[in-house]
Amino acid sequence: MALNPQYRISRPPGLLIALAILPNLCLTSLSDILPAESEILLRFKATLSNQAALSSWNETRPPCPTGNWVGVHCVDNNVRGLRLQNLGLKGKFKVDVLKDLKGLRTVSIMGNQLEGEFPDFRVLGALKNVYVSDNKFSGVIQADAFRGMISMKKFHAARNRFNGSIPESLVHLPRLKELRLENNKFSGHIPNFEQKNLTVFNVSHNELEGQIPARLVKFNETSFLGNYYLCGGPMGACRASWLRLPVVICVAIAVAAVITIVAALVILRRRKKRKALSAMSPGNTILMTSSSTSSSVTSDLDMLEHGHPSKSRMMPSLSTRRKSHAHNNSTPKLTFLRDDGHSFGLSDLLSASAEILGSGVLGSTYKAVMNNGSSAVMVVKKFAKMNEVGREEFQEHMRWLGKLSHPNILPLVAYYYRKEEKLLVFDYVANVSLAVHLHGGGKKLDWPKRLKIIKGVARGLQYLYNELPSLIAPHGHLKSANVVLNEEWEPQLTDYALSRIVNQEDTQDLMIAYKSPEYKQLGRISKKTDVWSLGMLILEILTGRFPANMIQQGKGVADNAELATWVETLVRENENWKNKVFDRDMMTDINGVGEEEHQEMLKLLKIGLACCEMDVEKRLDIKEAVERIEDVKGP
Numbered sequence: 001m002a003l004n005p006q007y008r009i010s011r012p013p014g015l016l017i018a019l020a021i022l023p024n025l026c027l028t029s030l031s032d033i034l035p036a037e038s039e040i041l042l043r044f045k046a047t048l049s050n051q052a053a054l055s056s057w058n059e060t061r062p063p064c065p066t067g068n069w070v071g072v073h074c075v076d077n078n079v080r081g082l083r084l085q086n087l088g089l090k091g092k093f094k095v096d097v098l099k100d101l102k103g104l105r106t107v108s109i110m111g112n113q114l115e116g117e118f119p120d121f122r123v124l125g126a127l128k129n130v131y132v133s134d135n136k137f138s139g140v141i142q143a144d145a146f147r148g149m150i151s152m153k154k155f156h157a158a159r160n161r162f163n164g165s166i167p168e169s170l171v172h173l174p175r176l177k178e179l180r181l182e183n184n185k186f187s188g189h190i191p192n193f194e195q196k197n198l199t200v201f202n203v204s205h206n207e208l209e210g211q212i213p214a215r216l217v218k219f220n221e222t223s224f225l226g227n228y229y230l231c232g233g234p235m236g237a238c239r240a241s242w243l244r245l246p247v248v249i250c251v252a253i254a255v256a257a258v259i260t261i262v263a264a265l266v267i268l269r270r271r272k273k274r275k276a277l278s279a280m281s282p283g284n285t286i287l288m289t290s291s292s293t294s295s296s297v298t299s300d301l302d303m304l305e306h307g308h309p310s311k312s313r314m315m316p317s318l319s320t321r322r323k324s325h326a327h328n329n330s331t332p333k334l335t336f337l338r339d340d341g342h343s344f345g346l347s348d349l350l351s352a353s354a355e356i357l358g359s360g361v362l363g364s365t366y367k368a369v370m371n372n373g374s375s376a377v378m379v380v381k382k383f384a385k386m387n388e389v390g391r392e393e394f395q396e397h398m399r400w401l402g403k404l405s406h407p408n409i410l411p412l413v414a415y416y417y418r419k420e421e422k423l424l425v426f427d428y429v430a431n432v433s434l435a436v437h438l439h440g441g442g443k444k445l446d447w448p449k450r451l452k453i454i455k456g457v458a459r460g461l462q463y464l465y466n467e468l469p470s471l472i473a474p475h476g477h478l479k480s481a482n483v484v485l486n487e488e489w490e491p492q493l494t495d496y497a498l499s500r501i502v503n504q505e506d507t508q509d510l511m512i513a514y515k516s517p518e519y520k521q522l523g524r525i526s527k528k529t530d531v532w533s534l535g536m537l538i539l540e541i542l543t544g545r546f547p548a549n550m551i552q553q554g555k556g557v558a559d560n561a562e563l564a565t566w567v568e569t570l571v572r573e574n575e576n577w578k579n580k581v582f583d584r585d586m587m588t589d590i591n592g593v594g595e596e597e598h599q600e601m602l603k604l605l606k607i608g609l610a611c612c613e614m615d616v617e618k619r620l621d622i623k624e625a626v627e628r629i630e631d632v633k634g635p
């Protein structure tokens with residue numbers, strides 16, 4: 001057995017001489033010189049403040065080779081491993097005491113209550129496996145904590161209270177295979193791990209930020225979840241952070257946004273005139289390019305103006321010019337996603353009588369009544385901002401959406417793909433959108449209806465979270481205009497799960513998820529972003545007010561939370577806040593709302609505010625939100 005140089009230096013001079021004159025030192029005489037392994041282990045036992053579980057460790061018999069000491073693993077006459085899991089060990093872990101166990105390769109102290117700083121395992125430089133998960137270790141692990149430990153293969157330190165950076169020296173361990181650091185408070189960036197053999201990697205539920213290093217993007221999102229500021233790879237693209245942009249650029253963007261809005265307004269006014277004109281000519285097909293320059297300002301207002309559907313006959317579709325073009329290439333065809341006995345084709349759809357129901361930021365919505373004898377009524381959505389997505393990816397996504405089935409999700413029936421334009425065909429619902437009823441002179445909604453709507457929306461959203469776990473924001477565009485109501489006032493979500501097929505630039509400009517505080521502040525959305533949208537919707541339903549961000553775009557972070565801030569301020573500062581906060585239509589409708597109902601409204605208001613929490617960490621997650629909403633009692 002070769003002598004370890006470290007060992008030589010650490011011995012007293014007398015011993016060095018003894019070693020020098022005994023060049024062929026054999027194992028037995030070495031054991032004679034070193035403190036017996038039993039002595040080392042008993043000394044170690046004495047350092048623990050709770051030794052009950054180690055009663056089998058006593059002098060009457062040595063630990064090796066028989067191995068009757070609990071947790072002591074021997075190979076021949078040497079201690080090779082200490083496997084002290086779940087023994088209720090308490091106190092500090094004094095690894096120093098073990099430094100003369102030269103054969104030790106594995107130390108596991110998982111599942112105890114050991115505390116204090118991270119032990120300095122470098123005194124056992126030949127260790128291969130170190131497991132300290134599920135203890136109460138805390139503080140920073142020094143950057144060089146693993147320096148020189150080139151045999152290290154597995155390091156597990158999950159569920160402790162470590163903070164500070166992930167130690168850089170881990171990056172230089174050539175054989176590292178497993179690294180588990182989940183559920184600590186590690187912060188900063190993930191170091192640049194490049195080990196090819198690293199196959200188990202988990203840093204979820206820490207406070208890490210920044211880009212995931214290239215070699216690690218092969219791990220799936222479960223390795224990274226719970227770090228709201230991490231991005232890249234499975235966590236979605238990194239966006240430029242508004243906070244880090246120089247002020248000058250921000251100002252420039254703000255000015256540009258104002259100019260765009262003004263321009264959009266002007267263009268829209270003109271276009272509306274044009275629409276009106278062309279709608280007059282008989283048997284027309286109308287060129288209705290979705291307002292590519294419109295911002296959400298104009299389109300949401302537009303939607304309101306169309307609250308009472310105009311009775312003109314309109315084509316939800318392609319211009320005559322475009323149609324002939326399409327015929328030249330291939331036969332355009334409608335693809336059905338479910339077998340609901342619908343009997344119409346693209347030509348039926350194109351010649352159907354159509355009313356415009358609304359025009360949102362991503363496209364326009366029509367009610368189409370087939371003239372083919374079936375009199376089927378469908379909702380057709382026309383999207384123009386999906387021209388970056390390839391045909392196969394689009395079709396794949398549609399098949400995926402076609403499988404969704406839930407009472408609170410408006411089912412997608414069919415689609416039509418063309419490079420410049422996509423049609424999505426849905427079942428028809430009678431009571432148009434929630435936005436119309438809240439803001440556009442639809443029927444007044446009383447408290448029971450509003451509560452029913454919120455519960456339905458929450459259930460639909462939770463369903464999307466369950467069914468589409470790979471989407472960071474499974475809905476991505478939740479707002480009152482995208483909640484439609486059927487005859488029983490059961491809400492159904494529309495425009496869900498589109499972020500993957502909408503042009504990237506447009507998702508960021510137009511979709512509600514990208515108006516969340518976390519996107520504005522940190523440049524990325526999170527698994528709780530849709531909860532924020534749900535919170536805004538709850539506040540909108542209770543107050544009857546339009547969330548500020550839909551009317552005023554392109555301003556600062558504060559505007560996004562304006563509705564939430566307004567409610568909070570009123571509740572805090574105004575004695576008469578109940579009458580000011582809650583929508584009068586809801587309060588007067590049942591002629592004197594009772595105290596109990598007041599309490600339930602208040603409960604829902606608080607849930608709404610908790611969902612709008614700017615700090616993502618503190619915000620409710622979808623599960624908590626839905627549970628609390630289900631708890632609110634109707635009259």
Ligand SMILES: *[C@@H]1O[C@H](CO)[C@@H](O)[C@H](O)[C@H]1NC(C)=O
Pocket residue numbers: 055056057058059060068
């Ligand atoms: C030593 O361990 C044995 C069991 O392995 C036990 O029976 C005995 O009482 C122990 N002796 C002492 C002094 O703890």
Ligand SMILES: *[C@@H]1O[C@H](CO)[C@@H](O)[C@H](O)[C@H]1NC(C)=O
Pocket residue numbers: 138139140163164165
């Ligand atoms: C780590 O946590 C301790 C308290 O447990 C704190 O004093 C220290 O500042 C933290 N260090 C870092 C780098 O976060």
Ligand SMILES: *[C@@H]1O[C@H](CO)[C@@H](O)[C@H](O)[C@H]1NC(C)=O
Pocket residue numbers: 174175176197
């Ligand atoms: C990586 O793993 C392979 C197969 O287990 C092994 O042969 C190789 O030596 C390892 N590389 C390093 C650097 O440990």
Ligand SMILES: *[C@@H]1O[C@H](CO)[C@@H](O)[C@H](O)[C@H]1NC(C)=O
Pocket residue numbers: 220221222
């Ligand atoms: C993520 O990876 C782990 C381990 O590689 C695997 O067990 C798990 O099923 C994967 N999860 C998903 C959602 O792909």
Ligand SMILES: *[C@@H]1O[C@H](CO)[C@@H](O)[C@H](O)[C@H]1NC(C)=O
Pocket residue numbers: 182201202203204205222223
């Ligand atoms: C990472 O740890 C989290 C939290 O314990 C767990 O949910 C997840 O499945 C783990 N992922 C992998 C790939 O080990």
